[in-house]
Amino acid sequence: xxxxxxxxxxxxxxxxxxxxxxxxxxxxxxxxxPGDVAQVSLGQFATPESIRALHQQFxxxxxxxxxxxxxxxxxLRGDWGMSITTRVPVSRLLAERLSNTARLAGITTxxxxxxxxxxxxxxxxxxxxxxxxxxxxxxxxxxxxxxxLIGTLAVLIFSVKLxxxxxxxxxxxxxxxxxxxxxxxxxxxxxxxxVTAQIAxxxxxxxxxxxxxxxxxxxTLKGVARRRIVLVHALVNVVGPVANVVALNIAYLVSGVxxxxxxxxxxxxxxxMVDAVQARDLPVVQACAMVFCFAYVLLxxxxxxxxxxxNPRLRRVARVRGAGA
Amino acid sequence: MSGAIDAVxxxxxxxxxxxxxxxxxxxxxxxxxxxxxxxLMPHDPTDFVSDDPFAAPxxxxxxxxxxxxxxxxxxxxxxxxxxxxxxxxxTLLASLLGGTLGLLAAIAGGWLDAVLSRIVDIVLxxxxxxxGLVVVAAVGPSMAALIAIAGVVYAAGVFRIARALGADIAxxxxxxxxxxxxxxxxxxxxxxxxPNIVMPLAADFAIRMSxxxxxxxSLSFIGLGVQPPRADWGGLxxxxxxALSAGSWAPIFPxxxxxxxxxxxxxxxxxxxxxxxxxxxxxx
Numbered sequence: 138x139x140x141x142x143x144x145x146x147x148x149x150x151x152x153x154x155x156x157x158x159x160x161x162x163x164x165x166x167x168x169x170x171p172g173d174v175a176q177v178s179l180g181q182f183a184t185p186e187s188i189r190a191l192h193q194q195f196x197x198x199x200x201x202x203x204x205x206x207x208x209x210x211x212x213l214r215g216d217w218g219m220s221i222t223t224r225v226p227v228s229r230l231l232a233e234r235l236s237n238t239a240r241l242a243g244i245t246t247x248x249x250x251x252x253x254x255x256x257x258x259x260x261x262x263x264x265x266x267x268x269x270x271x272x273x274x275x276x277x278x279x280x281x282x283x284x285x286l287i288g289t290l291a292v293l294i295f296s297v298k299l300x301x302x303x304x305x306x307x308x309x310x311x312x313x314x315x316x317x318x319x320x321x322x323x324x325x326x327x328x329x330x331x332v333t334a335q336i337a338x339x340x341x342x343x344x345x346x347x348x349x350x351x352x353x354x355x356x357t358l359k360g361v362a363r364r365r366i367v368l369v370h371a372l373v374n375v376v377g378p379v380a381n382v383v384a385l386n387i388a389y390l391v392s393g394v395x396x397x398x399x400x401x402x403x404x405x406x407x408x409x410m411v412d413a414v415q416a417r418d419l420p421v422v423q424a425c426a427m428v429f430c431f432a433y434v435l436l437x438x439x440x441x442x443x444x445x446x447x448n449p450r451l452r453r454v455a456r457v458r459g460a461g462a
Numbered sequence: 463m464s465g466a467i468d469a470v471x472x473x474x475x476x477x478x479x480x481x482x483x484x485x486x487x488x489x490x491x492x493x494x495x496x497x498x499x500x501x502l503m504p505h506d507p508t509d510f511v512s513d514d515p516f517a518a519p520x521x522x523x524x525x526x527x528x529x530x531x532x533x534x535x536x537x538x539x540x541x542x543x544x545x546x547x548x549x550x551x552x553t554l555l556a557s558l559l560g561g562t563l564g565l566l567a568a569i570a571g572g573w574l575d576a577v578l579s580r581i582v583d584i585v586l587x588x589x590x591x592x593x594g595l596v597v598v599a600a601v602g603p604s605m606a607a608l609i610a611i612a613g614v615v616y617a618a619g620v621f622r623i624a625r626a627l628g629a630d631i632a633x634x635x636x637x638x639x640x641x642x643x644x645x646x647x648x649x650x651x652x653x654x655x656x657p658n659i660v661m662p663l664a665a666d667f668a669i670r671m672s673x674x675x676x677x678x679x680s681l682s683f684i685g686l687g688v689q690p691p692r693a694d695w696g697g698l699x700x701x702x703x704x705a706l707s708a709g710s711w712a713p714i715f716p717x718x719x720x721x722x723x724x725x726x727x728x729x730x731x732x733x734x735x736x737x738x739x740x741x742x743x744x745x746x
Contacts, residue, residue: 155587162588166596274481277732281724283676285683285699286717289706297709392591392680399684400703410592411684414599422599429592437587 145442152438159430160212164205167419212427218420220413227424230409235428238398238405242390245325249332250383256333257340257379262367264345273341279334284393288327288400295323324401328393332386339382340375347371377447384440388433482733488726492719495539496546505533507540508691516702516710525715529702534712537698541716544694546723548609548678553671555613560620561663565651567621568628569637578621585618590677598686608687612674623666627659665731672727679720695720 211218217227256276260269295302302323347353348371356366395407402408410425412418495502510531517527525534567575594611601607631637632655640654679696681687688694693701698716705712 155584158584159588162584163596166600274729277728278725281672281676281728282721283679283683283696283717283724285680285696286714286721289699289703289713289717292706293709293711293714297706388589391589392677395591395595396680396683410595411686414595414686417599419599422596426592426596429589430587433589433592434587 141446144445148438148441152434155434156431157209159434160209160427161205163423163426163430164201164208167423168201168204208423212424217424220418220421222413222416222418227420230421231406231424231428234404234406234409237403238394238407241321241324241328241397241403241405242387242394244321245328245332245390246387248325249329250336252329253333253336254340254379254383256337258344258367260337260341261344261348262364264341264348269341273338276334276338276341279330280338282331282334284327284331284396285400287330288323288397291323291327292400324397324403327400328390328397331393332390335389336382336386339386340379343375343378343382344371347375377444380443380447381440384436384443388436388440391429391433479733481729485726485729485733488722489730492542492546492723492726496543499539499543503536503539505536507532507536509533509536516705516708516712518710526710526712528698528712529704534698534702534715537693538695538716538719541693541695541698542719544605544688544692545675545679545696545720548605548688548694549612549671549674552609552612552674552678553616553667555609556616556620556670556674557663557667559613560617560622561624561656562651563617564621564624565628565655566647568625569632569647569650569655575625579625582618582621585615586622588615590615591680594677594681595686598681603681603686603689605688605692608678608681612677615677616670616674619670620663620666624659624663627662628655631655631658665734668727668731672724675720675724675727 208218215228217231219225220227220230223230256272260272260276263269303320344367348367353366353370356370361370391407394405395411397403398405398408399411406425406428410422410429413421413425512527512531515527515529515531517531519526525538528534528537563578567578593615594608597607597611628651637650637654640650645654678687679694679699682694682696683700685700688697690697690701695716699713699720702710702712702716
């Protein structure tokens with residue numbers, strides 16, 4: 138078998154194991170820790186009888202191990218259980234929200250990644266120059282700025298003062314493309330600023346690091362032009378690490394999405410999860426957590442695979458590791 | 463190495479010297495505000511100083527009032543105390559837990575290293591904010607829960623770094639000598655390895671504290687962190703979010719406070735790193 142393929146299968150196995158571990162942690166987190174769902178959902182004046190009835194209805198009176206297996210098998214069938222507060226199948230709640238969040242994250246990625254790569258490359262091209270120095274500070278500062286500062290400032294400027302864009306990202310189903318774009322402009326802009334800063338910073342670091350290696354020194358001594366060194370010699374070698382950086386940062390989008398969906402009242406999975414946590418609607422919390430963890434693990438897996446595929450030396454490592462496993 | 467390459471990797475950066483001092487003063491100023499909060503507060507942060515919510519800044523309330531007519535400046539100072547104390551405790555917990563276990567894994571190796579490393583792999587493959595949400599869903603929002611979550615979640619990152627740093631040193635001769643002397647694990651970790659990796663761990667502490675501030679503020683901002691009437695900076699942004707539509711700056715001030723501290727911590731570590739590089743370059 139091709140070593141890269143073997144490595145990929147190995148990593149896929151690890152990712153699956155992590156997901157199972159995660160599902161167990163989520164389940165334990167929600168079930169074993171104190172805080173009775175039925176009690177919370179029925180309120181203070183619930184009688185012991187009504188609590189017992191609700192326990193029975195949701196099967197909460199059965200042993201935890203059995204319920205975990207049921208839950209896990211249910212997920213595989215696409216059955217995520219019932220929401221306790223709304224009494225609607227969780228899968229239906231998820232389906233509505235998932236496409237919204239996917240669109241938000243997807244468009245942000247499409248905007249941020251090319252912008253960040255270009256910025257990182259420009260900075261690395263003249264590392265130590267004035268542009269690089271200023272941009273480095275700005276990018277470092279932006280990557281440490283909370284989304285809710287950028288988001289609230291954006292609302293204050295563009296919705297309240299200038300009245301250009303809506304402050305709340307209501308997306309109705311029949312909305313036209315233009316309305317959709319207008320509603321999403323501020324959330325996407327907010328997310329894109331932070332993500333762009335992070336990717337640009339790491340891209341610059343990766344390229345500058347690469348420029349420090351002996352083969353670049355060789356090229357410099359040979360008299361190759363600086364621009365050519367960066368664009369031809371260094372760039373081929375940074376594709377892997379940079380792809381890794383990009384995938385990791387898309388994974389980091391998860392936390393940004395949680396905050397941004399709150400600022401703009403955006404109807405996405407994160408908002409669903411936050412509301413469910415407040416209402417202690419644990420089946421919904423579990424489902425949303427699984428969805429986010431799944432996306433996260435998948436993206437980190439993609440980051441690992443990309444760096445191996447693009448790096449011949451790591452491929453050799455993969456072969457050794459694959460043989461060892 | 464040739465001079466041309468060095469110029470690329472570690473350029474002389476006189477422009478960054480002031481940045482070091484600016485960021486250091488911002489961090490020090492916020493630390494002072496947090497420590498002296500009871501003295502600095504012009505009013506009790508829970509007192510109503512005005513009948514108007516979101517009143518404009520005046521002589522009584524320098525930054526205006528919040529959504530209930532309380533003094534925003536007093537609440538901001540009170541928030542500084544809560545935010546910094548929580549972030550510091552969480553980072554301390556993360557450093558002690560992750561640092562100790564990481565160094566232990568580095569010198570012990572074997573199954574202990576394998577088990578700890580796998581656990582850390584799993585923790586690192588979870589989105590932190592989602593872990594926070596699940597735990598809060600289970601135990602309810604509280605300051606202790608917030609500190610514990612952040613402490614454990616960030617311990618995984620410290621573990622990786624401490625283990626890597628420790629593993630580099632564990633193979634050096636003086637460790638071998640200490641082992642040959644028959645020193646125990648505790649002496650190896652705290653007496654031999656730790657003094658040699660204090661600087662990188664300190665830099666990591668500052669960066670991680672900025673992460674912890676952002677993480678906890680985010681949880682408070684979505685309403686699942688510090689609960690009213692108390693509020694950290696993230697909570698203050700949330701409380702006053704409705705002021706935006708009136709064109710008030712009330713939620714912007716606490717958000718700026720978070721950003722200024724997080725950015726200053728990052729710039730500080732960046733500048734110190736540059737300085738160390740500069741010193742090394744001169745030594746060579």
